[in-house]
Amino acid sequence: MLYLIGLGLSYESDITVRGLEVVKKCKRVYLEAYTSILMAADQSSLEQFYGREVILADRELVETGSDQILAGAQEDDIAFLVVGDPFGATTHTDLIIRARELGIKVEAIHNASVMNAVGACGLQLYQFGQTVSLVFFTDSWRPDSFYNKVMENRKIGLHTLLLLDIKVKEQSIENMARGRLIYEPPRYMDIATAASQLLEIEELRGEKAYTPDTPCVAISRLGSPSQTFKAASLKELAEFDSGEPLHSLVMLGRQVHDLELEYLYQYVDNKDEFKKLVEADQEYFKPPPYVAPVENDDEDL
Numbered sequence: 001m002l003y004l005i006g007l008g009l010s011y012e013s014d015i016t017v018r019g020l021e022v023v024k025k026c027k028r029v030y031l032e033a034y035t036s037i038l039m040a041a042d043q044s045s046l047e048q049f050y051g052r053e054v055i056l057a058d059r060e061l062v063e064t065g066s067d068q069i070l071a072g073a074q075e076d077d078i079a080f081l082v083v084g085d086p087f088g089a090t091t092h093t094d095l096i097i098r099a100r101e102l103g104i105k106v107e108a109i110h111n112a113s114v115m116n117a118v119g120a121c122g123l124q125l126y127q128f129g130q131t132v133s134l135v136f137f138t139d140s141w142r143p144d145s146f147y148n149k150v151m152e153n154r155k156i157g158l159h160t161l162l163l164l165d166i167k168v169k170e171q172s173i174e175n176m177a178r179g180r181l182i183y184e185p186p187r188y189m190d191i192a193t194a195a196s197q198l199l200e201i202e203e204l205r206g207e208k209a210y211t212p213d214t215p216c217v218a219i220s221r222l223g224s225p226s227q228t229f230k231a232a233s234l235k236e237l238a239e240f241d242s243g244e245p246l247h248s249l250v251m252l253g254r255q256v257h258d259l260e261l262e263y264l265y266q267y268v269d270n271k272d273e274f275k276k277l278v279e280a281d282q283e284y285f286k287p288p289p290y291v292a293p294v295e296n297d298d299e300d301l
C-alpha cells in the first residue's frame, strides 16, 4: 500500500493519530520536501518524533524516480508524507497514477491545509474563488497567467488566495549549464515581493483587475507559534516586512460581509482608513443596477 499522509502545517505532532500509526508500521517513509515546509519541524525532528528514518524526496525523485519510491509497495507499506494535506494545492496525481498502474493500492490520510486554515484570517472560505500561484520573476521570465484568474474572481466578487513560490534545491543557470550539482539556498517568496510583482503586472496589463489600493490580507506562518495576519492595501503590503516564511496573500473580493470586515479590523493599522479602502474597492466590477424589462402591451394579442 502507498499511504499519502498529510502532516498539517507546523509541528511534528500535527500529524493525525492514524497518520502516526501508519508511519510507524511502514517499511520506508518519504518526506516530500519541495512544495511546502513544516515551520516548527524538520527532517531530523520528525525522525526523532517517529523514532525511525525519514527519506527526503526532492522534486527530481518524485517526478522522475517514482518507481524507486514505489519499489515493493505491492507487498510492503510505503509512506509518502506531504506538508499540509496531500491534496491541498499539491496533488501528487502522477505518483498515484503510477502506483495504480503498478497494481499498488493507495490510501490518503488527510490533515489541515493552507487551503482551509486560511479561514483563520476571518474571511469565509465560501467566498473564495480560484486559488492562484505567484512564481518568482526572473530578468527574462515574468509570468502573468494568474492575472486573468484574479480578474475572474474579482468580477464575481470573490476573494483570491495567492500561494507564493518556494524554490528549494534549485540550480543557478550557470551551474546547470556546466552540469554542476551545486544548489542555491532555499528561497520563499515574502509578502512584499508578491505585492510588488502584482503591482508590476497590473501596471503592464492596465485592465484594473485590482489597483494599488485594493485591500488584501497578508498571511504568515499559519498554524505556527508565530502566525500573523496583516490587512492593508496592496501598495502598503509592497513595503511590509512579513518575516520568516511561509506566506500567502489574500486579495479581497467585492462581497466582503460585515462580519468578515469586523474580524479583519484586528489586523489593520487604521480601521477607518481600511474601511474606506474596502468601500472604494467595492465600486469595482459592481453589477450594473437592475433595470426592469419594458412591458410590451402587444404581448397578449
Ligand SMILES: C[S@@+](CC[C@H](N)C(=O)[O-])C[C@H]1O[C@@H](n2cnc3c(N)ncnc32)[C@H](O)[C@@H]1O
Pocket (backbone or CB within 6 Å): 009, 035, 036, 082, 083, 084, 085, 086, 087, 088, 089, 090, 112, 113, 114, 115, 162, 163, 164, 165, 166, 219, 220, 221, 222, 223, 224, 246, 247, 248
Ligand atoms: C504549493 S502549496 C502546498 C500546500 C500544502 N500541501 C497544504 O496543504 O497546505 C505551498 C504554498 O502554500 C502557502 N502556505 C503553505 N503553508 C502555509 C502556511 N502555514 N502559512 C502561510 N502560507 C502557507 C505558501 O504560499 C506556500 O508556498
